[in-house]
Amino acid sequence: MTATEDAPAHFIRRIIEADNASGKWGGQVRTRFPPEPNGFLHIGHAKSICLNFGLAERYNGSCNLRFDDTNPAKEEQRYVDSITNDVQWLGFDFAGQPRFASDYFETMYDYAVELIRKGKAYVDDQNAEQIRESRGTLKEPGTPSPHRDRSVEENLDLFEKMRTGEFPDGSKVLRAKIDMASPNINLRDPVMYRVLNAHHHRTGDAWHIYPMYDWAHGIEDSIEGITHSICTLEFEDHRPLYDWFIEAINEGRGPGSEWGEPIVHPQQIEFAKLRPTYTVMSKRNLLKLVTDGVVSGWDDPRMPTISGYRRRGYTPESIRNFCDEIGVTKFDAMIDIGRLENAAREHLNKVAPRRMAVLDPIKVTITNWGDGGDEGRTEWLEAVNNPEDPSAGSREVPFTKTLYIERDDFMEDAPRKFFRLKPGGEVRLRYGYWISCHEVVKDDAGNIVELRCTYDPQTKGGDSPPPDAEGNVRKVKGTLHWVSADHAVKVEVRQFDRLFWVEKPDRKPKDAGDDWTFFENLNRDSLQVLDACYLEPNWKPGESEAGFADGITRVQFERQGYFCLDDDSTGDRLVFNRTVSLKDSWAKQAGKG
């Protein structure tokens, strides 16, 4: 928290602080997060959520979760539920229940009638194609509709009939009468209402017209008393229209006016949305990944959705920290997705309990295990649960004659800087003993099937042996994780790689043909399932030391990465998802060749 409080104020905070200083809103700050319930939330929404709710927290204001449900053709209750859940999981509180634009339909209708009576809106009989053609182009002005100068009475009558369902879909619209020659196309008599005889997930069949975004959004904000209406850059061109609608409603309002008192005029402010590397973000492309079976669903751990990151094991804190770190500007920047991975490592390092698990096992036999007593004995050795958090305590891990270590941790012909296990070499088994390898057993195909090693009874717990006669202490460079073959639990581990090979997967190359899609950039090996991994037996799902508030079981498998228990787990088969690997400077060096 201190980090964010100390961070310099970004441009939206400056606006708010200036407003507070001038008393524009009486020191009040009210924001909102206004998703359309037509899909699942992704990491880009998280930035907006953290911004809006974060500002409310910082300035002692409030932030509403408001569903912009103005298009029943695309919206569903299940999206409302999932979005609500995601916002709560991220840790934000929206004072009571979510709001809905549809709750304001009646008020919006009244305002529309008011604009008609003021001569600022009219019913147009043109169809969609005619309207498009008469709108003009980016360089040429539009031409007025033949219905633009209908009488107020006729407009009122037609609009009423639109509402009550007397017209078929698309046959009529209500338009604002602004300026068909405006260089800003949004001002060329924008549509306010369309006829849509559709069933709405909340208002049912009460309405046969539905408001367009530009008309509806400012009114929603105004009704809720929003002070700062924050949206993304592509709405910049819409701001003049946002302001026009509210000013049109307020025209002639005031004390004693037949129209009543002026309504609140929130300030729309635009910022650059989040664009992470190595992923697609549009709802359309995300949907295609799901429908084409590239991923298992919206919550596939490889998806950039909130539900995907949750299932992957990301903590709400890590996502919020990430959103705080990347800043808020009007520059359309690309954010290295590695920043999000770092945020996960940073948080999980502090709170994830440690366990040992061997993902790709190779058998190790301690040939002199009998030297220390009964060859069949099990020694229980103390292991620290989290070196970053002493209060996490310790546990005991079993050491026996037969163990598993990671296949990668042994090399027969090792380079100089490889300080793991090699023939004749000695390493520490973490919290166990020091061992050295004296024999490599292979099958007929030449695959290593077993390492025969000896242990040093004087290194119990992994400690250094006593000094020799000259006072020299033997040292080892490498420390390996391991499990007892007799005690280990066999589990499944799923490792994920990024879904795409290139930074901007939806960027079509210049020389690409018409049949090109972003699927060309898919990483077809983004999922690796390891079904024979061995986990130390100290495992009690749901009882990890950290006690994550969201009920998700998260853990660090030492030297490998952070993992979480997947819901696919059953009583006799645990499934772990790798959230993110640990940093691996050996892999980096080995990769240099």
Place this chain on the structure above:
RNA sequence: UGGCCCGUGGUGUAACGGUAGCACAGCUGGUUUUGGUCCAGUCGGUCGGGGUUCGAAUCCCUGCGGGCCAGCCA
């Protein structure tokens, strides 16, 4: 000559007319029973050209580059 917006190290972001700083990544080294963490050091930048000013990343002009806009989507 359509309109609007945006250009600061590799990436992101500060400096709001007065010493170009921070973070991440990279690289060096140190500590370490995780090649993790942690610590120290280091590399590296104001898109170009004019102008205003004692002084410009900041203000003005211009060029270049990037983004958005012609849904009865949001």
